[in-house]
Amino acid sequence: MDIEKKDKSDLDEAIESRTGLTTEEALKQNKYCLKATRKVKQVDFDNNQVEIVIANKSVDRDSEVVLPMAFKKKIKTYLDNPVVLFGHNHWSPPVGKMVDYKITEDEFVAIDQFAVAEYDFAALLWRLYSGGYMKAASVGFMPTA
Numbered sequence: 001m002d003i004e005k006k007d008k009s010d011l012d013e014a015i016e017s018r019t020g021l022t023t024e025e026a027l028k029q030n031k032y033c034l035k036a037t038r039k040v041k042q043v044d045f046d047n048n049q050v051e052i053v054i055a056n057k058s059v060d061r062d063s064e065v066v067l068p069m070a071f072k073k074k075i076k077t078y079l080d081n082p083v084v085l086f087g088h089n090h091w092s093p094p095v096g097k098m099v100d101y102k103i104t105e106d107e108f109v110a111i112d113q114f115a116v117a118e119y120d121f122a123a124l125l126w127r128l129y130s131g132g133y134m135k136a137a138s139v140g141f142m143p144t145a
Helices: 008-019 023-028 068-073 075-079 120-130
Strands: 003-005 040-044 049-056 064-066 096-103 107-114
Touching: 040 120, 049 068, 068 075, 068 096, 068 107, 075 096, 096 120, 107 120
Parallel strands: none
Antiparallel strands: 003 064, 040 049, 049 107, 096 107
């Protein structure tokens, strides 16, 4: 997996650009939260689907940048069983499946369909995403050399 570890100065710059504050000020005001900019782009109410950015070039909460194009190398393996998990929990049933995707230099966008008829928790998550209460997603990966 292509990961760029950001040093402190890049991290400070990212915090300042997002909050308008220095790192110290952001910490004091509880505004320090580096989350990659990932968002729901579109909701398909008829099919219980969301189009969502799941990776882009922004700094994540671990001070890393996961390049979207890195996923192209292994996407075929994932497509054999394209499950969507909640909170990276491999021990619970999937809450949905990825039905389509697009990977560009700038972002990895997925169309995920929630298993609303099969799993009550998936139906709850669908309502939260489609209602605008949940707006982000995260990809799971294991770095490779």
